[in-house]
Amino acid sequence: MHTVVLHTHSFWAYIILIVLIITLINSIVGLAGKKEFISKDFRLALFSLIVTHIQLLLGLILWFVSPMGLKAITNNGMGEVMKNSVLRLNAVEHPLMMIIAVILITIGFSKHKKKLVSNQKFKTIVIFYLLTLIVILGRLPWAQWF
Numbered sequence: 001m002h003t004v005v006l007h008t009h010s011f012w013a014y015i016i017l018i019v020l021i022i023t024l025i026n027s028i029v030g031l032a033g034k035k036e037f038i039s040k041d042f043r044l045a046l047f048s049l050i051v052t053h054i055q056l057l058l059g060l061i062l063w064f065v066s067p068m069g070l071k072a073i074t075n076n077g078m079g080e081v082m083k084n085s086v087l088r089l090n091a092v093e094h095p096l097m098m099i100i101a102v103i104l105i106t107i108g109f110s111k112h113k114k115k116l117v118s119n120q121k122f123k124t125i126v127i128f129y130l131l132t133l134i135v136i137l138g139r140l141p142w143a144q145w146f
Contacts, residue, residue, distance in 0.1 A: 001065060009059055012058060020132065023125065024129050024130060028122075037122060052101070060095075090141065098139065102132075107128055
């Protein structure tokens with residue numbers, strides 16, 4: 001089960017990056033072009049939110065079953081995990097930052113729905129989804145990806 005969830009989690013990360021970038025480009029174009037916020041824009045933002053939440057669920061499952069997640073903390077203790085950079089990344093830093101990324105995208109999506117003007121909707125999405133992308137790119141385990 002661990003291998004299947006790990007491969008799905010890794011593959012899904014590519015989908016998130018692609019969808020987030022597409023949504024950001026769409027919102028930047030909409031903001032710069034002073035376009036009307038239409039259902040396509042809403043669906044893109046929603047799809048980004050959904051794929052990000054699915055990734056969070058996969059990541060949480062992985063964190064509980066992986067030897068590099070919760071098991072590393074329970075077997076070695078938090079002190080030892082924090083001394084080991086690989087264990088710290090996988091057991092603490094990556095999960096924490098990805099939870100923060102999901103919180104940011106959720107706040108951005110919720111805030112944009114409350115805006116009445118298209119320009120404000122696009123601006124809210126650009127700000128929060130860009131922050132989400134930065135957080136994700138900042139704590140991806142790049143060495144394990146390549």
